[in-house]
Amino acid sequence: MNFITTKDDLLHSVNIVQKAVSNKTTLPILEGILFKVMDNTIYLMGTDLEIGIKTELPGKINSQGSVVISAKLISELVRKLPDDDVFLELNENYILNIKCLNSEFNIQGQNGNEFPQLPEVHSDKEISINKELFKSMIKETIFSVAKNENIPILTGELIEINDGIIKFVALDGYRLALRQGKINDNIELSEVVPERTLSELYRIASLSTLDSVQISHTKNQILFRLGQTHIVSRLLEGEFMNYNQIIPQNSTTKVKVNVAELLSSCERASLMVRDGKSNLIKMNFINNILEIKSNSEMGTVNEQIDVEIEGESIKIAFNSTYFIDVLKIISDEEILLEFTTSVSPCVIKPNQGSNYTYLILPVRYIDH
Amino acid sequence: MNFITTKDDLLHSVNIVQKAVSNKTTLPILEGILFKVMDNTIYLMGTDLEIGIKTELPGKINSQGSVVISAKLISELVRKLPDDDVFLELNENYILNIKCLNSEFNIQGQNGNEFPQLPEVHSDKEISINKELFKSMIKETIFSVAKNENIPILTGELIEINDGIIKFVALDGYRLALRQGKINDNIELSEVVPERTLSELYRIASLSTLDSVQISHTKNQILFRLGQTHIVSRLLEGEFMNYNQIIPQNSTTKVKVNVAELLSSCERASLMVRDGKSNLIKMNFINNILEIKSNSEMGTVNEQIDVEIEGESIKIAFNSTYFIDVLKIISDEEILLEFTTSVSPCVIKPNQGSNYTYLILPVRYIDH
Known part of the structure; x- marks a missing residue:
């Protein structure tokens, strides 16, 4: 693996995928970010097995390969790099060499093939929603999600789409928050998304310059797409409370x-x-x-x-x-x-x- | 005790004296701020017995008296008051009545006479120092003060004045920081001031619009004066290391x-x-x-x-x-x-x- 990118692009990509990296994991490899060059594309990926984030990094590719690097170390390192081109090259024993102006790092990484793959979410139906509306819907409901896990389904939010209306619903037994907006897609959806996924989505959407978020889902997974950034999350299983009755x-x-x-x-x-x-x-x-x-x-x-x-x-x-x-x-x-x-x-x-x-x-x- | 002031003046004074209030005290009255009206002046005071801060509050006085009010409660309360005149009146049983527009509070206070007095620092020699120089001298040395208390004298900074030169010296056994500047007073001084006093002084000086700080001292106490705000601190006893030799x-x-x-x-x-x-x-x-x-x-x-x-x-x-x-x-x-x-x-x-x-x-x- 050998490619050239810039400090700014690298920092932006690391900041995005790092949000999926867990600090409390029993699998050490999940404390890392996967760097992977394949099919003329540089990918970065992080996951805690509940949520996975993959993004593309612009750059000039010299050769393919993959390696997993400590998320904590690489994010601090990239933040402190000079504002210039960054040269990354994978050497023997998974050692990643990083050069930038007069700075040179050799970081001990792990085998990229041992990193878990993101689940594939193939769906014909992709829903498009205005990014600012999407952010508002999260912000204005997420505080009502149940904090304790007595009723697991209430630790997520119901996303419901019907007749061109999208609704986010959160409730914790003492209060309920419902926010609705219009979308153009004529599609039906009723899925419960974990609170953590929504809070990371809010942060990633805030970093993005794009105008819209695309949503698609399979039986167990939901995919949110902001341009070349993919956020895949498990869905919560079970029946959400019939909030209309309340x-x-x-x-x-x-x-x-x-x-x-x-x-x-x-x-x-x-x-x-x-x-x-x-x-x-x-x-x-x-x-x-x-x-x-x-x-x-x-x-x-x-x-x-x-x-x-x-x-x-x-x-x-x-x-x-x-x-x-x-x-x-x-x-x-x-x-x-x-x-x-x-x-x-x-x-x-x-x-x-x-x-x-x-x-x-x-x-x-x-x-x- | 009965007086009228404004939200802004009250907030400013509370913010200043609160810096001396300790959160970890075994004397409950020291968790409070003393409000005292005497000799046509409204005083606020806080102390943890090591450092004491007294300031004057502008306002219209109707009657004298004193009461001690929880520093935590009063500071949060004043911050949330509407931006208007504030009416304070002490009632029976040390209950302080506060009115501001359509808000009214009755706060249980404690007997103001039980609050410790600030030690008096009477000295003929008062040194005047430019406030910005004073702030720089603290900021540029305080990080070298010893963090552990093995050698108590090193938990403070030496303030030394000689031949119109003022020096701040901090050292912890691994490093030393010395900052010097000129003053106009022809005076000698060599005292060790606790780190906490200096860090609170830095914050109070940052809140002040005045240009200079006045310093005077007795055998055991040092007084810093910024206009109507008095900060009295104990001095550290013992011989500071002979830093010139190092x-x-x-x-x-x-x-x-x-x-x-x-x-x-x-x-x-x-x-x-x-x-x-x-x-x-x-x-x-x-x-x-x-x-x-x-x-x-x-x-x-x-x-x-x-x-x-x-x-x-x-x-x-x-x-x-x-x-x-x-x-x-x-x-x-x-x-x-x-x-x-x-x-x-x-x-x-x-x-x-x-x-x-x-x-x-x-x-x-x-x-x-």
């Missing part, structure tokens, strides 16, 4: 509220209760005023916000964290809160349109 | 080298040996070339830099960390390295002037 269709109280004001008030109210387990804040919607209260042995907080209430007054209590998580990622100026009773979930919707639906379960309200 | 006065090899090139090469060379204990890199100065080598089971690095050598060729090895620490904070483009033998310290000096002197002990060079 979202209340009617309400007795509708409240229009400014997002920034509500977020600031929730954050201040949560200061006193943050060390507690419940993070309990109490909301009282009455006479176009929202009063938020919290108290602990540290002290009390009392907040008031002007809101527009339609329907009945209501007193209801929440874990402030769940409210703050949602309010932080909403970019709209105003939202609608919908309630039925003080023991039913609060639905958070856009004031206009239907891009997102968030649902938060209340906690028991005890009046002091 | 610095070689002659050399047999003088090398002029570009700082950025040497830093990059040292960083790359240290990649292979970083996990090792010694971080050993080998330097070979010959024929106006500096060759840097390192090797481990991970691989080898070979770096070459053009330099100007005056005197004898020399082979010498170092812990790369010590070289990198120094090179990172030098703002000059070029420096001089001076050597005598491969077991004698390397002296690092400016190419022109005498603002700083660094000294690094070599490690044993074994040729492979």
